[in-house]
Amino acid sequence: MGLFDLFKKKPAPAPKPPVRPIVRPGMLGAQPDPKAENNFIIVILDSCRWDSFMEAAPKTITKLSGGKVEKRYTYASWTAPSHYNLLTGLLPHTTPPNVYASEYYKEDFFNYNTRLGAKGIEFAKMVPSLWLPGFLRNTLGYSTHARVSLPVLNPKTGINRDFDTFQLMDHHNDMRSMLPTLKFDEKRPAFYMLNVGETHYPYALPNEDSSMWPRISGVNGVFKKMEESIDDKGQLIKDDTQFFDADKMEQLRQRQINTVKYLDGVFAELFDLVPKNTHIIVTADHGELFGEMGYFGHGPIMHEKCFEVPFLEGKIR
């Protein structure tokens, strides 16, 4: 190094990477002051297809919307992607012709101003995360909560983001047990997503003896038994259980209708406990097949009954 080199500017050291706070699940920052007036509850009747809901004709649930129930269409055919989509803020859709998707989304988001009792909500405010719980919590000052019945939505999944509390219920089919966990605070509006499982296969009421449930091999323990379905040579063991016949399918459909009738009574209890300024949406994450074209259930099925869901919303008072 020569003398003049000493006067040369030292090359700048490589910039240190910025220190980023580590965000752990469950460790959320403080909410801002509330910018919305209404509590907001979305109740998702898991697997409840449109015409099961209509045949049950629930009197209490439909008080929310003056009796009006829309037939809408879900964006996905099974629980996890459907809930993810819902939490982007996009509710089950109508299917208007000659309308660009971007225009439809814009209008869908604009409706949140009325739902939440807020001003200035538009699609652009959801960018870049496209995540309703984060927007409600970190922009509008909501406390955010999920109560879920189906283990595919458990708190370890990616669905659990920006929630203050997220609880997988002890039983997959007991909406009533969620009610004592709902808390409302006058100083801050609350958002609750309630994933209700009575309407999901096996369409069982909480007091029904589980030995009486209809059985399909594989479905009850689809995760638990995964490792038992592979033989010594690593081959998948083919299940040769008989598919449900037409009588059984009809019994199952009636069971789903019966769960909606039962849930109508649980909604009466929900409506009694929510404060006045609470906007409630009732819908489903997907439909269900009961034998049409040889299909049962939902998921890997391309059939309109898998996508038709009930949709209604409003304030109870």
Ligand SMILES: [Zn+2]
């Ligand atoms: Zn589902």
